Amino acid sequence: MIRSTKPKNARSKRALENREGKLVENVKTALFIPTHTSNQALHDITVDLSNMKKPFMKKFTKKNQNKDLLPFDKADHTNLEFFSDKNDASIIILSSNNKKRPNNLTFVRFFEYKVYDIIELQVVKNFKLMQDFKKLTYNVGLKPMFSIQGDIFNTHPTYKHIKSLFMDLYRGDSSSQVQDAKALQYVISLSVDGEYDETVSNKLPNVLFRVYKIKSYKSNNNSVVNSNTGKLLPRIELEEMGPRLDFKVGREQLPSADMEKEAMRKPKQAYGANNANNFKMDKNIEMDVMGDKLGRIHMGKQDLGGLQTRKMKGLKPRYDQVDYEAMEDDYLNNEEEDLGSDEEPYTLEQEQEILEEPSRKKAKK
Numbered sequence: 001m002i003r004s005t006k007p008k009n010a011r012s013k014r015a016l017e018n019r020e021g022k023l024v025e026n027v028k029t030a031l032f033i034p035t036h037t038s039n040q041a042l043h044d045i046t047v048d049l050s051n052m053k054k055p056f057m058k059k060f061t062k063k064n065q066n067k068d069l070l071p072f073d074k075a076d077h078t079n080l081e082f083f084s085d086k087n088d089a090s091i092i093i094l095s096s097n098n099k100k101r102p103n104n105l106t107f108v109r110f111f112e113y114k115v116y117d118i119i120e121l122q123v124v125k126n127f128k129l130m131q132d133f134k135k136l137t138y139n140v141g142l143k144p145m146f147s148i149q150g151d152i153f154n155t156h157p158t159y160k161h162i163k164s165l166f167m168d169l170y171r172g173d174s175s176s177q178v179q180d181a182k183a184l185q186y187v188i189s190l191s192v193d194g195e196y197d198e199t200v201s202n203k204l205p206n207v208l209f210r211v212y213k214i215k216s217y218k219s220n221n222n223s224v225v226n227s228n229t230g231k232l233l234p235r236i237e238l239e240e241m242g243p244r245l246d247f248k249v250g251r252e253q254l255p256s257a258d259m260e261k262e263a264m265r266k267p268k269q270a271y272g273a274n275n276a277n278n279f280k281m282d283k284n285i286e287m288d289v290m291g292d293k294l295g296r297i298h299m300g301k302q303d304l305g306g307l308q309t310r311k312m313k314g315l316k317p318r319y320d321q322v323d324y325e326a327m328e329d330d331y332l333n334n335e336e337e338d339l340g341s342d343e344e345p346y347t348l349e350q351e352q353e354i355l356e357e358p359s360r361k362k363a364k365k
Contacts, residue, residue, distance in 0.1 A: 019088060023267060024174065025174065027056045027172060027173055027174075028056065028089075028090035028091055028168065028169070029056050029057065029058065029087065029088055029089045029090060029091075030050070030053050030056065030057045030058070030089060030090075030091045030092070030093060030169060031057070031058045031059075031060075031083060031084070031087050031089035031091070031092045031093070032046045032049070032050050032057065032058070032059040032060065032092075032093050032095070033060050033064055033069070033083065033092060033093070033094050033095070034046070034060060034062075034063045034064065034094075034095045035063065035064055035069055035070065035094055035095060035096045036063050036064065036065045036066075036067065037096045037097050037098055038063055038095040038096060038097060039097045039103075041097075041103055041123075041127075042095035042096075042097060042103055042105070042123075043095070044129055045095075045103075045105075045123060045127065045129070045243065045245065046059070046093065046095055046105075048129055048130050048242065048243040049093070049243070051130075052144075052170060052211070053169065053170065054140045054141065055140060055141055056141075056172075058087055058089065066079060069094065070094065070096060070106065071094075071106065071108060071115065071118050071253070072106075072118070072120070072251050072253070077115045080092060080108060080110075080115060081110070081113055081114060081115065084110045084113045085113040089110070090109065090110050091107065091108070091109050091110070091168070091169055092107075092108045092110070093105055093106070093107055093108075094106040094108065101120065101122055101250060102122065103122055103123040103124075103125075104120055104121075104122050104123075104250065105120070105121050105122070105123065105247075106118065106119075106120050107119050107120075107121065107165055107169075109165070109168065111255075111259060111262070111263045114259075116255050116259065116263060117161065117252075117253060117254055117255045118251075118252065118253040119158075119161055119162065119165065119249075119250070119251070119252045119253070120249075120250030120251045120252070121162075121207070121247035121248070121249065121250060122247065122248040122250055123245055123246070123247060123248075124206065124245075124246040124247070124248060126246065127243065127244060127245050127246065128242055128243060128244040129242055129243050130241065130242040130243055131242075132242060133240060133241050133242040134239070134241075136213040136239065136241040138185040138186050138213065138241075139183075139185065141172075142172070142183050142184075142185055142186075143171065143172035143173065143183070144170055144172075144186050144187060144188045144211075145184055145186070145187045145188070145214075146166075146167060146187070146188050146189075146190070147187055147188070147189040147190070148163055148190050148191075149189065149190065149191040149192075150191055150192050152192055152196050152205075153190065156196070157254075158204060158249060158252055159192070159204075159207070161252065161254070162190070162207055162247075162249070163190060163289065164289055166188065166190060166209075167289055170188060184214060185213065185214055186211060186212060186213050186214060186241065187211070187212045187214060187238060188209075188210075188211055189208075189209075189210040189211070189212065190207060190208070190209060191207075191208045191210075192205040192206065192207060192208065193205045193206040193207075193208055193246065204249045206246045206247060206248050206249075207246070207247040207249065208245075208246055208247075209243070209244070209245040209246070209247060210240060210244055211240070211241055211242060211243060211244075212238040212239060212240050212241060213238070213239045213240075213241040214236060214238060215236070215237045215238070215239055216234040216235070216236055216237075217234060217235040217236075217237065218234065218235070219232035219233060219234050219235055220235060223235055284296035284297075284298075
């Protein structure tokens with residue numbers, strides 16, 4: 001590994017400071033390395049993929065003869081970590097070809113110059129390059145738009161990995177500056193070939209990688225009207241510009257739980273706290289890969305008795321209905337108990353006197 005030494009001049013000091021962690025990280029650099037088994041088809045494919053990544057990319061022109069470079073063949077990742085550290089690359093794309101895995105691209109992501117995760121994507125033969133389409137160009141260094149089609153990219157862990165990989169590779173500058181509409185020139189589309197049903201088959205469908213050029217035309221009568229300004233919006237059409245790649249999902253290696261937690265951790269200042277000492281993280285709030293804020297709300301049991309409602313006169317307690325049947329049953333039960341007791345019953349004359357006794361009331365003043 002490269003030894004960390006004290007900078008000798010201002011230039012080397014600035015270079016080391018540029019590698020340090022920042023609140024808003026630099027655009028991730030991708031390194032394309034052809035292995036000793038790479039072929040001409042993989043060379044042409046990596047040329048198109050690297051052109052979409054310019055200027056934040058580096059590409060080795062000669063084949064690397066080191067057979068220990070492939071991560072799934074060797075448990076030691078020292079060589080890959082060396083290239084990542086020396087070239088300050090967060091993503092390395094290795095191209096290899098053999099009988100068992102033809103036209104294979106291995107995507108390796110790094111965190112702190114250590115291997116984070118790995119996935120293999122094999123290019124199916126029916127691919128097309130940019131040169132096979134009508135010559136369409138776009139400016140270098142622009143951020144693309146993404147079109148992720150299918151719920152499988154949000155549910156299946158392997159396809160969530162692929163979605164995160166390509167968005168990490170081509171997301172560009174992650175600053176909060178709003179991009180001009182003229183800079184939106186092309187779209188990267190990810191979809192799957194057919195529908196995936198885990199109960200029917202365990203075979204994963206292919207990933208369809210497409211790139212489209214955005215073309216704007218003069219608005220017509222069928223154009224959409226802007227609700228704010230009342231003006232007609234320009235008519236937008238998409239034209240495929242390449243490359244057109246179908247990926248077959250291969251082997252995969254996910255990061256450990258500790259490394260994933262450390263990589264996803266955000267500094268206090270990233271949450272907009274004015275003072276780090278008074279910082280308090282909001283619980284149950286997270287951000288998805290598209291930058292949308294998601295929150296979870298826990299609702300407690302509501303006490304409906306304390307609600308202030310409009311009360312009717314008939315709902316007062318004194319107007320409660322009396323259950324006369326229950327009162328009659330209680331009276332009969334009490335009468336049976338009195339008949340079964342040892343006390344002497346009233347005579348007919350005593351009962352007559354009780355019934356005829358007038359009620360005592362207080363005289364009104």
